[in-house]
Amino acid sequence: VKRWARAALCGTGHIGGSLLLALRRAGVVDSVAGYDRDRAAAERAKERGIADEVADSAVAAVAGAQLIVCAVPVGAMADLFREIAGAIDPGALITDVGSTKQTIVSSGETILGPRFVGAHPVAGSERSGPDAADPGLLAGRVCLLCPTEKSDPAAVAECAAVWQSAGMRTRAMDPARHDRLLARSSHLPHVAAFALAAALDGVTSDEESDAIADLAGASLRDTTRVAASSAATWSDLLLENRGELLPIVEQLAAEVESLRAAISDGDRAKVAAIVARAGSGRQRLVRS
Amino acid sequence: VKRWARAALCGTGHIGGSLLLALRRAGVVDSVAGYDRDRAAAERAKERGIADEVADSAVAAVAGAQLIVCAVPVGAMADLFREIAGAIDPGALITDVGSTKQTIVSSGETILGPRFVGAHPVAGSERSGPDAADPGLLAGRVCLLCPTEKSDPAAVAECAAVWQSAGMRTRAMDPARHDRLLARSSHLPHVAAFALAAALDGVTSDEESDAIADLAGASLRDTTRVAASSAATWSDLLLENRGELLPIVEQLAAEVESLRAAISDGDRAKVAAIVARAGSGRQRLVRS
Numbered sequence: 001v002k003r004w005a006r007a008a009l010c011g012t013g014h015i016g017g018s019l020l021l022a023l024r025r026a027g028v029v030d031s032v033a034g035y036d037r038d039r040a041a042a043e044r045a046k047e048r049g050i051a052d053e054v055a056d057s058a059v060a061a062v063a064g065a066q067l068i069v070c071a072v073p074v075g076a077m078a079d080l081f082r083e084i085a086g087a088i089d090p091g092a093l094i095t096d097v098g099s100t101k102q103t104i105v106s107s108g109e110t111i112l113g114p115r116f117v118g119a120h121p122v123a124g125s126e127r128s129g130p131d132a133a134d135p136g137l138l139a140g141r142v143c144l145l146c147p148t149e150k151s152d153p154a155a156v157a158e159c160a161a162v163w164q165s166a167g168m169r170t171r172a173m174d175p176a177r178h179d180r181l182l183a184r185s186s187h188l189p190h191v192a193a194f195a196l197a198a199a200l201d202g203v204t205s206d207e208e209s210d211a212i213a214d215l216a217g218a219s220l221r222d223t224t225r226v227a228a229s230s231a232a233t234w235s236d237l238l239l240e241n242r243g244e245l246l247p248i249v250e251q252l253a254a255e256v257e258s259l260r261a262a263i264s265d266g267d268r269a270k271v272a273a274i275v276a277r278a279g280s281g282r283q284r285l286v287r288s
Numbered sequence: 289v290k291r292w293a294r295a296a297l298c299g300t301g302h303i304g305g306s307l308l309l310a311l312r313r314a315g316v317v318d319s320v321a322g323y324d325r326d327r328a329a330a331e332r333a334k335e336r337g338i339a340d341e342v343a344d345s346a347v348a349a350v351a352g353a354q355l356i357v358c359a360v361p362v363g364a365m366a367d368l369f370r371e372i373a374g375a376i377d378p379g380a381l382i383t384d385v386g387s388t389k390q391t392i393v394s395s396g397e398t399i400l401g402p403r404f405v406g407a408h409p410v411a412g413s414e415r416s417g418p419d420a421a422d423p424g425l426l427a428g429r430v431c432l433l434c435p436t437e438k439s440d441p442a443a444v445a446e447c448a449a450v451w452q453s454a455g456m457r458t459r460a461m462d463p464a465r466h467d468r469l470l471a472r473s474s475h476l477p478h479v480a481a482f483a484l485a486a487a488l489d490g491v492t493s494d495e496e497s498d499a500i501a502d503l504a505g506a507s508l509r510d511t512t513r514v515a516a517s518s519a520a521t522w523s524d525l526l527l528e529n530r531g532e533l534l535p536i537v538e539q540l541a542a543e544v545e546s547l548r549a550a551i552s553d554g555d556r557a558k559v560a561a562i563v564a565r566a567g568s569g570r571q572r573l574v575r576s
Binding site for chain 1: 411413430459478481483484485491496500505507513515519533536543554564565566567568569570571
């Protein structure tokens with residue numbers, strides 16, 4: 001396995017921090033320069049051993065690095081690519097962690113060239129920031145790599161090795177297919193959790209929420225867990241993938257309305273049919 | 289703690305079975321007669337040690353029992369009460385496990401008298417049937433008791449002791465307040481999960497669901513877990529509590545529509561505001 005003498009981490013949050021901690025633990029990265037728009041987050045990343053030094057800019061971080069990890073919100077990715085493009089060593093490998101891939105891969109390849117290889121580690125949690133970074137977060141999970149016909153095959157192999165060093169199982173996937181699948185496996189579940197938690201917030205008094213918190217019901221805890229996710233990250237993501245997302249949000253709205261109408265009509269058979277369809281859908285999508 | 293020489297369990301499923309297993313383990317119940325409309329479920333309950341004997345009817349099960357646990361779907365509860373009313377010993381304690389309480393408590397008190405004490409163990413899972421019964425399921429969880437001014441105070445105390453013997457923390461609550469809180473803490477989260485899983489079922493090909501299952505994303509797993517719940521139980525429950533549920537299902541529909549519109553308009557600030565509101569709602573309702 002290739003060792004990287006110097007790596008740069010642009011965006012020292014939950015996912016990027018977890019990756020670098022795992023790579024350091026695996027012994028494949030020697031020194032790390034960390035940059036974050038939020039200086040305090042970069043300082044905290046240094047304290048946590050994610051980075052050895054805090055860089056004053058993304059350009060300063062990537063200078064001299066052989067491995068560059070771009071871990072900013074998806075909507076900030078293209079600007080980051082433009083910023084660092086002129087400062088990158090010609091032989092450097094560049095990858096990212098974005099949860100959407102079509103736009104990012106297209107701009108990464110255009111701006112940074114064939115040694116940019118888009119990646120999406122399908123892991124993470126509702127937490128954010130360098131304090132949530134965890135070297136075990138990625139272990140055993142799937143990392144989707146989105147090389148295209150423009151990618152340098154050597155860079156693709158190096159990139160797969162990097163993510164595998166963090167304990168991930170890599171899968172190659174076309175960027176458009178990635179965005180279609182992730183709209184279903186992650187973005188729509190987040191939309192449902194956001195809508196549910198926002199609705200509950202609006203219909204529950206403080207006194208009632210205390211009583212509900214005391215019950216500690218598992219259905220509420222699980223259905224709303226991801227509603228605690230970062231608003232900045234997720235407003236970016238949902239907008240970035242809106243082409244895939246909008247038709248299925250409409251489908252979600254249609255199902256809510258079907259259930260509402262069936263409940264309102266007292267139509268037990270129709271409610272039971274929707275619940276049964278939900279159960280078989282769940283069984284197809286989640287194996288345990 | 290009072291010992292019960294003979295108990296009757298009407299409905300030998302997940303929750304009733306878990307209660308009787310816990311009571312037997314605690315040594316407060318000597319013998320149990322089990323009845324289920326589904327004879328195979330009652331036989332299976334006997335095999336699992338939930339009941340000592342399978343009764344041919346609910347009437348036969350309750351004859352001679354001092355403790356009677358009614359654990360059928362909420363929509364079948366009043367019929368069960370009417371069926372057993374003439375066969376119950378005058379001194380017997382009757383309780384139930386229904387997840388709605390206004391209708392059940394009202395019919396239980398009217399049909400069975402002051403020694404009926406409504407209960408709702410806030411526990412359970414997406415599983416159902418006697419094979420899912422687990423003596424540890426209820427331990428440490430909250431059991432809501434819904435006595436009224438008609439209840440026999442001695443029966444209320446005995447009922448609390450029964451549920452506490454299964455390891456539960458009991459709380460007294462007015463039936464109307466119970467149904468209002470549970471609509472928020474459990475029924476609406478289930479509606480959201482049903483709508484999400486049904487929507488995903490409709491927009492995902494078999495080939496795509498295989499790829500999504502391979503990703504094993506945590507957001508999908510958690511947001512849809514309860515979508516695997518029993519269609520019979522839940523169609524009953526949602527209709528039973530429709531008065532409390534309908535206005536908040538409308539609120540859920542409104543939030544889905546707000547998110548859809550904001551995503552469609554590319555309105556990042558509005559999406560972020562909804563996500564932030566969801567996060568603070570979650571924080572009020574779930575303490576960890």
